[in-house]
Structures are given as C-alpha cells and as structure tokens.
Amino acid sequence: MPTDIIMPQMGESIVEGTITKWLKKPGDKVQRDEPLFEISTDKVDAEIPAPASGVLQEIKIAEGTTVGVNTVVGTIAVDGESAAAPVKTPAPPPAKSASTKPSAEPAEPRPPAATVTPISTPQAHATEADEETRSSPLVRKIAREHGVSLSQVSGTGLGGRITKQDILSFIGNQGSAGSVSPATAAPVSSSVLAPTRPGPAPYPGDLVPMTNMRKLIAKHMIESRRTSAHVHCMYEVDFTRIVNLRNKQKTGFEQRHGVRLTFMPFFVRAAIIALQQWPIINAAIEGENIRYHRNINVGIAVALDWGLIVPVLKNAGDLNFLGLQRGITDLGERARTKKLKPEDVEGSTFTVTNPGQFGAVFGLPIINQPNSAIMGVGGITKMPLVVTDKDGNDSIAIRSVVHLTLGYDHRLIDGAVADQFMALVKKNLENWNEDVG
Numbered sequence: 096m097p098t099d100i101i102m103p104q105m106g107e108s109i110v111e112g113t114i115t116k117w118l119k120k121p122g123d124k125v126q127r128d129e130p131l132f133e134i135s136t137d138k139v140d141a142e143i144p145a146p147a148s149g150v151l152q153e154i155k156i157a158e159g160t161t162v163g164v165n166t167v168v169g170t171i172a173v174d175g176e177s178a179a180a181p182v183k184t185p186a187p188p189p190a191k192s193a194s195t196k197p198s199a200e201p202a203e204p205r206p207p208a209a210t211v212t213p214i215s216t217p218q219a220h221a222t223e224a225d226e227e228t229r230s231s232p233l234v235r236k237i238a239r240e241h242g243v244s245l246s247q248v249s250g251t252g253l254g255g256r257i258t259k260q261d262i263l264s265f266i267g268n269q270g271s272a273g274s275v276s277p278a279t280a281a282p283v284s285s286s287v288l289a290p291t292r293p294g295p296a297p298y299p300g301d302l303v304p305m306t307n308m309r310k311l312i313a314k315h316m317i318e319s320r321r322t323s324a325h326v327h328c329m330y331e332v333d334f335t336r337i338v339n340l341r342n343k344q345k346t347g348f349e350q351r352h353g354v355r356l357t358f359m360p361f362f363v364r365a366a367i368i369a370l371q372q373w374p375i376i377n378a379a380i381e382g383e384n385i386r387y388h389r390n391i392n393v394g395i396a397v398a399l400d401w402g403l404i405v406p407v408l409k410n411a412g413d414l415n416f417l418g419l420q421r422g423i424t425d426l427g428e429r430a431r432t433k434k435l436k437p438e439d440v441e442g443s444t445f446t447v448t449n450p451g452q453f454g455a456v457f458g459l460p461i462i463n464q465p466n467s468a469i470m471g472v473g474g475i476t477k478m479p480l481v482v483t484d485k486d487g488n489d490s491i492a493i494r495s496v497v498h499l500t501l502g503y504d505h506r507l508i509d510g511a512v513a514d515q516f517m518a519l520v521k522k523n524l525e526n527w528n529e530d531v532g
Contacts, residue, residue, distance in 0.1 A: 097170040098147040104164040106437030112136045113161040119151045135307040138437040149173040308402040319464045323504040327459045330517045338495040360419040365523035373516045377444045379465045394443030397430040407443045417532040457498040467507050473498035
C-alpha cells in the first residue's frame with residue numbers, strides 16, 4: 096500500500112495548516128526525511144520531511160489550501176510499488192465552518208488554490224539535470240507554469256544560479272515582446288508571484304493575497320498597539336571598544352568554536368545584565384497583576400524573505416557569551432531554513448530586534464506581546480565624538496557609534512526606570528570587560 100503523507104500537528108494548540116509549496120511533483124523520487132512540502136501555521140512556517148522513500152504518487156491537497164491536522168495531503172509509492180497514478184490538479188477539500196477554528200473569530204477567506212499541474216514542453220526536459228543544480232524548486236515551478244526552459248535564462252546568483260527575480264524578469268521581458276502565447280503559458284498564481292522583498296511587483300496593479308504569515312504579523316502588530324501604551328527612548332552608545340575587540344577576535348573565535356562572532360550577543364548580554372538589575376523590564380501584565388518572570392527568555396527578531404519571526408533563546412540569563420552566540424546563530428539558521436518548532440517561538444520575556452543590519456540609524460519597534468519591552472539596535476557607523484581622557488581633557492575623535500532604542504509599555508514601566516535600564520545597557524557596552532571565549 097502507498098504511504099500516506101499527513102498534515103502534521105505542529106504544537107498542541109495547532110489545529111490546521113496551509114500548504115504553501117510542494118517541493119516535489121508527482122513522479123519525482125523522494126528519500127525519507129527529505130523536505131517534501133512547506134506549510135504555514137499560526138506559529139511557524141516549516142518544511143515537512145517525506146515519511147518514506149519512494150516516488151511521490153499523488154498530491155491530494157493543492158498549494159494554498161488550508162486543512163486540518165492529520166489530513167492526508169498526498170501519497171508516496173514505496174520501492175517496488177506502482178507509481179503510475181495520474182497527474183492531476185488536486186481539488187481543495189470542502190470549506191470548513193468557523194466552528195472548527197480554535198477561537199471565536201470568523202473564518203478568514205482563503206486565497207484561491209494554486210495549480211500544481213506541470214506544463215510539459217520539449218525544452219522543459221532538455222537540461223533537467225543542469226536545471227536542478229542551477230535553480231530552486233520555486234524557480235523551476237514558475238518556469239514549468241510558463242513553459243520556459245531554464246537553459247534560456249541567465250542566472251545572476253552565485254555560480255550562475257537562477258534566482259526567482261531572474262525567471263520573473265525573463266518572463267516579463269517575453270511577455271512585453273509578445274513571445275509567450277496564452278495557449279502555452281499557464282497562469283501563475285498570485286501566491287507564487289508575490290514579491291518576497293520590497294521592490295517592483297512582477298505585474299504592477301495585481302491584487303496579491305496576503306500570506307498566512309503576513310496576516311498574522313498584521314494582526315499581532317495591531318493588537319500590540321491597542322494593548323500597550325508605547326513609549327520609546329533612544330541612547331547613543333560609543334561602540335568602539337567592542338568593534339575593535341571583535342575585529343581582533345573574530346578569526347580565532349570561529350576557528351576555536353566553529354561559529355562566527357557577531358555583534359548580537361554583545362547587545363543581548365548587555366541587556367541581560369541590565370534585566371537582572373531591573374526585573375520590571377522583564378515582567379508582564381496579567382489582568383491587574385504583574386508577572387515577574389523567573390527566567391530571561393530573549394526573543395531574537397529574524398527578518399526572512401517572506402516575513403518576520405521571533406524565535407526565543409530560552410534561559411538566556413544562564414548562558415555565557417559563547418552559549419549566547421551559538422544559540423543566536425542556531426535560531427537564525429533554523430528560522431531561515433524553516434526548521435523551527437512551535438516551542439521555539441513561544442515564551443519570550445524580552446525582545447531584541449536589529450533594523451541596523453539594513454542601514455537604519457535607529458527604529459521605533461512595536462512591543463512583542465506579551466512582553467513589556469523591546470530593544471532596537473541601529474546601524475554601527477563612524478562619527479566624530481567628544482572624548483574625555485582620564486585627566487578631564489576633551490578632544491574630538493572618530494568613534495564607532497550605535498543607537499539603541501527601547502520601546503516599553505508605559506502602563507508598567509515608568510520613564511525613569513526605562514532610562515536607568517538603558518543607561519546600564521550603554522555602560523555595559525562602552526566598558527565591556529567580559530571574555531568572549
């Protein structure tokens with residue numbers, strides 16, 4: 096009998112998931128534990144591995160369709176079994192009523208399901224092996240739906256790899272030249288064409304449905320604004336000492352520990368020390384009570400091509416500098432490769448976000464509920480500062496400077512407390528004396 100592919104339950108509170116992408120098509124060989132399809136839930140986006148080795152026999156649930164956990168979404172013909180099932184466009188299951196959702200909110204309308212029927216053309220199979228090495232599953236999917244041979248597309252990625260923008264630009268140019276006929280070019284769903292980075296849309300004027308992640312981000316941001324009385328304070332920090340330290344230590348650090356030395360653990364460690372002295376910043380409001388958390392669980396905001404997620408570094412107050420760096424690196428890598436579990440994004444008590452990595456001088460971040468505070472890290476830039484020596488003499492010097500912003504809930508945290516907390520963070524960074532390992 097074929098092996099069923101099941102929509103997994105990604106956490107106790109998860110009752111459904113949306114299939115966002117099939118990484119294989121019917122007839123493709125698959126290996127057990129190889130990524131087979133991607134899903135989006137209320138907690139995380141994740142890659143789901145194949146439950147067995149064999150051939151993908153049938154896709155029962157189309158991309159863009161939301162189904163309950165434990166639903167059979169496809170089948171795998173294991174070795175020795177027939178995989179000659181017809182390739183067809185799967186029909187989405189009957190729409191569920193709002194009563195199946197875990198909350199009392201009305202059911203949200205679902206975007207139209209995207210077709211997974213491949214378009215067969217002579218060119219599409221001419222250089223299949225080469226295309227596998229030069230492109231991602233998404234790029235190959237777009238090419239199939241437009242009847243485009245990737246051998247015609249110039250890649251701008253590393254080693255000539257064809258990126259999503261490369262294939263979209265090629266299709267756009269063909270369309271403007273009238274070289275793609277409606278008879279051979281299959282329509283591409285909005286979910287495929289939705290731009291993952293800011294920039295010109297492939298088809299200006301299109302109405303593109305929000306992804307599940309984008310809808311959740313929008314919902315959480317509005318809820319946070321309505322819940323917390325947001326106030327922000329900003330501090331300028333002379334970061335020269337740490338910049339020089341990292342420049343000296345980064346090569347040896349990576350050789351010793353097998354992980355890159357970044358700036359983020361310096362900010363997190365400085366905040367942890369201040370949180371231990373000012374525990375109200377690490378607390379949360381529960382009704383008319385204040386919950387003082389026993390542990391410091393730091394949420395690390397990670398920007399993804401398809402949205403933003405905040406995995407959590409649990410018990411960060413118990414970690415040394417090397418433990419912080421390893422934990423931050425691990426969370427970032429698993430977020431970008433869709434390997435996070437629901438428990439990885441739960442339980443934060445304080446959040447750090449880093450808009451400075453994209454060049455922002457500073458930001459005014461929205462609090463990550465149910466936290467009471469979030470620290471934003473600006474870009475590190477060189478600028479002239481007045482420097483006072485030990486004898487009290489002033490001079491102007493070129494220093495590495497970073498601007499830190501604290502967004503806090505004024506219902507719980509007074510301005511004086513927030514300022515004292517940030518003053519201690521600033522002091523910890525400017526007078527860094529911890530061994531980085």
